Amino acid sequence: MASKDRIQRQKEETRNSILDAAYAIVKEEGWEGLNMRKIADRIEYTAPIIYEYFANKQAIIEELTCKGHNNLTKLVKAASETETHPDKKLQAMWVAFWNFAFANKELYQVMFGVEMKCCVQSDNFERETTYQLFVKCIEEIMQDQQPTGAEVKIKYFTFFSVIHGLISVNMIGNGLSETTNEQIFKDAVVAITRSLYKQEEIPVKETTSS
Structure with missing residues (x-):
C-alpha cells in the first residue's frame, strides 16, 4: 500500500511539475510560445513522458484554465468572508476578482478570452463558481425587491461586462495611469452596487483595490 x-x-x-513548467513558459513567451517540447526541456523529461500525462498542448491549457477558475473562486469566496454587510461584501469580491486578473494576467487571458480564444472545460471546475458566489450576494442585497432570476443575472452581467472590459483594456493598454484605472474601477463598482438598491436605501460609499 x-x-x-x-x-x-x-x-x-x-503532473504538477508539467503544469508549473507550462505556465512558466507562458509567462515568458505567451500562450503562442507553449509547446510540448519546451515543457519537456524545462523539466528535463522526454516528450513521450509529457504525453503520458496530457494528450496534447490543448489538454494542458484546459487544465491550467480550470485551476485558474478554481483559484479565482477560492479568492472571491475568501474576500466575501471578510465582510458582513452585503454591499461591502460584494465590493470586496470584485476587488478580489480585479486583483486576481492582474496578478495572473496570462491565466486571466485564457480564462476569459482576452486577445485570444477563451478556453473552458467546466466539468473540471469545483462545484461552487465565482458566478454563483456573485449571484448569491446580489440576491442578498436585492432580497426586499424579490427579483427574478433573470433580473439578478442581468445585474451580475452588468458588473462583469464593465469590470472585465476595464481589465481587458488595461491589459491591452489604454494609455491611462494605474491610479486612474483603479479609480475608474472603484467608481464603477460603487455605482453599480448602488443600482441594486431601492432609491430610499443608502449603500456603502467606497471600495478599494489594494
Whole structure:
C-alpha cells in the first residue's frame, strides 16, 4: 500500500511539475510560445513522458484554465468572508476578482478570452463558481425587491461586462495611469452596487483595490 501511495504521489508531483513548467513558459513567451517540447526541456523529461500525462498542448491549457477558475473562486469566496454587510461584501469580491486578473494576467487571458480564444472545460471546475458566489450576494442585497432570476443575472452581467472590459483594456493598454484605472474601477463598482438598491436605501460609499 505504501508503495502504491508513493507511486501515486510521484505521478501527481510530475503532473504538477508539467503544469508549473507550462505556465512558466507562458509567462515568458505567451500562450503562442507553449509547446510540448519546451515543457519537456524545462523539466528535463522526454516528450513521450509529457504525453503520458496530457494528450496534447490543448489538454494542458484546459487544465491550467480550470485551476485558474478554481483559484479565482477560492479568492472571491475568501474576500466575501471578510465582510458582513452585503454591499461591502460584494465590493470586496470584485476587488478580489480585479486583483486576481492582474496578478495572473496570462491565466486571466485564457480564462476569459482576452486577445485570444477563451478556453473552458467546466466539468473540471469545483462545484461552487465565482458566478454563483456573485449571484448569491446580489440576491442578498436585492432580497426586499424579490427579483427574478433573470433580473439578478442581468445585474451580475452588468458588473462583469464593465469590470472585465476595464481589465481587458488595461491589459491591452489604454494609455491611462494605474491610479486612474483603479479609480475608474472603484467608481464603477460603487455605482453599480448602488443600482441594486431601492432609491430610499443608502449603500456603502467606497471600495478599494489594494
